[in-house]
Amino acid sequence: MIDRALRNRDFQRLLLAGILCLLFCLPAFGLAVPERPEGRVTDRTGSLTRNQITALERKLATFERETTNQIAVLLIPSLEGDSLEDYSIRLAEKWKIGQQGRNNGVILLIVKNDRKLRIEVGYGLEGALPDALAGTIIRNEISPRFREGQFYQGIDAGVNAVIAATKGEYKASPKRKRSQMEAWIPFLIAGAFLVFFMLAASRARRRQYHSGSSRGWTSGGGFWYGGSSGGGGGFDSGGFSGGGGDFGGGGASGTW
Amino acid sequence: MSKVAIILIPLVIIGVLVVGAFGIYNGLVGAQEEAKTAWAQVENQYQRRADLIPNLVETVKGYAQQEKSVLEEVTRLRSQWGEARQSGDINKSLQAAQGLEGALGRLMVVVEKYPDLKSNQNFMRLQDQLEGTENRVSVERRRFNESVLNYNKKIRTFPGALFAGLFGFERMPLFEAEQDAKKAPKVKF
Numbered sequence: 001m002i003d004r005a006l007r008n009r010d011f012q013r014l015l016l017a018g019i020l021c022l023l024f025c026l027p028a029f030g031l032a033v034p035e036r037p038e039g040r041v042t043d044r045t046g047s048l049t050r051n052q053i054t055a056l057e058r059k060l061a062t063f064e065r066e067t068t069n070q071i072a073v074l075l076i077p078s079l080e081g082d083s084l085e086d087y088s089i090r091l092a093e094k095w096k097i098g099q100q101g102r103n104n105g106v107i108l109l110i111v112k113n114d115r116k117l118r119i120e121v122g123y124g125l126e127g128a129l130p131d132a133l134a135g136t137i138i139r140n141e142i143s144p145r146f147r148e149g150q151f152y153q154g155i156d157a158g159v160n161a162v163i164a165a166t167k168g169e170y171k172a173s174p175k176r177k178r179s180q181m182e183a184w185i186p187f188l189i190a191g192a193f194l195v196f197f198m199l200a201a202s203r204a205r206r207r208q209y210h211s212g213s214s215r216g217w218t219s220g221g222g223f224w225y226g227g228s229s230g231g232g233g234g235f236d237s238g239g240f241s242g243g244g245g246d247f248g249g250g251g252a253s254g255t256w
Numbered sequence: 257m258s259k260v261a262i263i264l265i266p267l268v269i270i271g272v273l274v275v276g277a278f279g280i281y282n283g284l285v286g287a288q289e290e291a292k293t294a295w296a297q298v299e300n301q302y303q304r305r306a307d308l309i310p311n312l313v314e315t316v317k318g319y320a321q322q323e324k325s326v327l328e329e330v331t332r333l334r335s336q337w338g339e340a341r342q343s344g345d346i347n348k349s350l351q352a353a354q355g356l357e358g359a360l361g362r363l364m365v366v367v368e369k370y371p372d373l374k375s376n377q378n379f380m381r382l383q384d385q386l387e388g389t390e391n392r393v394s395v396e397r398r399r400f401n402e403s404v405l406n407y408n409k410k411i412r413t414f415p416g417a418l419f420a421g422l423f424g425f426e427r428m429p430l431f432e433a434e435q436d437a438k439k440a441p442k443v444k445f
Contacts, residue, residue, distance in 0.1 A: 085391050131388030132381035139380070186279040193271035201264055248297075249395035252384045 031082040034074075036095045040240050041073045045112045047151040048075070056152075059159065061240075069104045069125065069166050070097045070245065073155060078113045084253055088118045098122040098245020105245035106162055108155065110146075117142060119162065121251040128166045131252050137161040138254035146256035280415050284425050287407040291428055294400035298431070299341065301393040302353045305360075308389065309334045312382050316363065319373035323366050330359045350431075360386070397431050404428045 034042070040060040041053045048056075060071050072095065079087055088109050098105025103124035110117045119134040141161050145154030313327050337352035373379050408427050411420035419425065 085394070089391075089395055130385070132384045134388075135380065135384030186275055186282065189278065190272070190275040193275060194268070197264060197268050197271065201260065247395075249392040250388055251391075252388060 030090070031080050031087055033087070033091050033094050034076075036243070037072075037074075038240060040071065043075045045075045045077050045110075047112060048155075049152075052152040056155065056159065059156075059163075063163050067104075067167060068099050068102065069106070070099070070240075071106045071108065071159060071162060072097045072240075073108045073110075073159070075110045075112060075151075077111070079111050079116070084109075084111065084114075084116050084118055085249070088120045088251075088253075089247060089249055092120050092122070092247035096243040096245050098124065098243075100244025103245045103247070104166070105247070106166065106251075108158060108162070110151075110155070112151075115146075115255050116253065117146075117256070118253040119158070119251045120247060120249075122245045122247050123250070124245070125166050126248075126250040129162060129251075131250060133165055134250075135252035135254065137165075138252055143254055143256040277419070281419050281423070284407075284410055284416055284419055284423075287403070287410050288425065288428075291400065291403040291407045294396065294403040295346075297396040298393065298400050299349070301389060301396050302337065302341075302349075305356075305386070305389045305393070306334050306337060308382065308385055309360075312363075312386065315376070315379050315382060316367060316373065319370050319376070319379075320366070323363075326359070326363050326366050330356070330363055333359050357390075401430050404430050 034044075039053070039057055041048070041056045043053060056073065060073075064070050074091065088107065091109065092105070092107055095107070096105070097107055103122040105122040106125060106129065107120040108117070109120060117138060119129075119138060121129050121131075121134060137158055142154045142158040145151075145157060309330060313331055316323065317327060333352065333356040337349060337356050340349040340352040343349070367373060367379075410416040411425045411427065416425075
């Protein structure tokens with residue numbers, strides 16, 4: 001058996017699988033993406049004052065209350081050689097800004113020392129904020145201010161432009177999800193089988209012994225029904241929560 | 257009691273096994289469907305790129321008539337991709353898409369020579385769209401590979417492997433592992 005497992009072809013396959021794994025895993029080990037923060041605005045570069053962060057937070061929170069669209073801002077010092085787009089999409093996949101189903105999140109990512117920035121747009125806002133518009137916002141609103149060292153003004157202008165573009169946009173995602181029913185079918189069948197057998201068993205027993213002591217059995221079937229409910233994502237309306245928004249790489253990158 | 261038990265216990269076991277088998281089979285089908293959907297997403301992004309090309313070619317033409325050959329190549333490869341996609345041959349359409357990617361890359365290098373074009377608002381917007389599309393392609397490509405890896409793992413490992421042979425679930429190829437993963441061709445400006 002062991003000889004067979006080590007056959008030349010199998011070994012080659014194993015080797016190939018290993019190489020493939022390396023190739024595909026490597027990009028996943030890029031610069032670590034921070035955990036989803038408590039606030040909407042995260043400055044890891046010390047470019048913004050506390051008051052400026054609060055002002056931006058308030059604006060974004062108000063916007064979210066009005067439209068459910070979520071905007072998050074992250075400033076980091078450096079990508080440490082990672083690609084801006086790769087980092088940004090990993091960030092988006094981890095933070096999941098935007099409401100589930102609506103996918104209406106936007107992330108403004110600023111890499112200070114690399115002088116790079118990106119507006120990452122969730123699926124649901126790609127119509128209201130297409131790539132060309134995101135690029136224009138970067139070129140006309142953000143970059144000129146950043147060039148003069150005015151980070152708060154640049155972010156504020158960029159956020160205002162994103163808000164103006166996405167106001168009133170509730171477009172749901174066209175992405176298709178597997179129906180809930182489908183997932184339940186095996187359990188339903190299992191339940192039906194068990195109930196059937198238990199009924200048959202209790203009847204048979206009753207017939208044989210004329211005793212009513214079979215109830216303990218049937219109630220056991222309940223375990224099958226109750227044991228399989230998956231926890232749905234709860235939605236908490238206070239603070240910076242929600243989440244579940246999907247991104248597909250839409251948006252634009254720029255420099256200053 | 258004993259007679260009933262002898263009949264019932266195997267039946268219950270069979271029932272549980274059958275239900276388990278359904279679950280495994282459905283899991284395989286689900287993984288396969290996911291990979292197919294992921295592939296459709298890659299193709300959607302290729303379509304999106306193809307849709308941008310006529311406008312791009314027109315815009316570049318206005319500034320750089322000398323670059324006729326590159327522009328013609330892009331146009332030609334675009335229609336080639338369209339035909340390949342129509343034919344439904346995945347390998348052919350993939351090849352055409354990559355050829356188109358290369359030609360677009362060359363076009364963007366050529367464009368560097370024309371500062372007027374580069375500062376043209378319309379061109380900048382096209383460039384945003386093209387970059388965005390390339391980024392979407394790479395995102396969807398990665399997701400496709402992830403879903404194929406997941407599916408291939410399912411049909412190669414127990415218990416999925418039992419059903420894979422029985423119902424003809426075949427391995428799906430990854431997206432050009434050797435070339436693409438390393439080079440990750442991107443239209444960069």
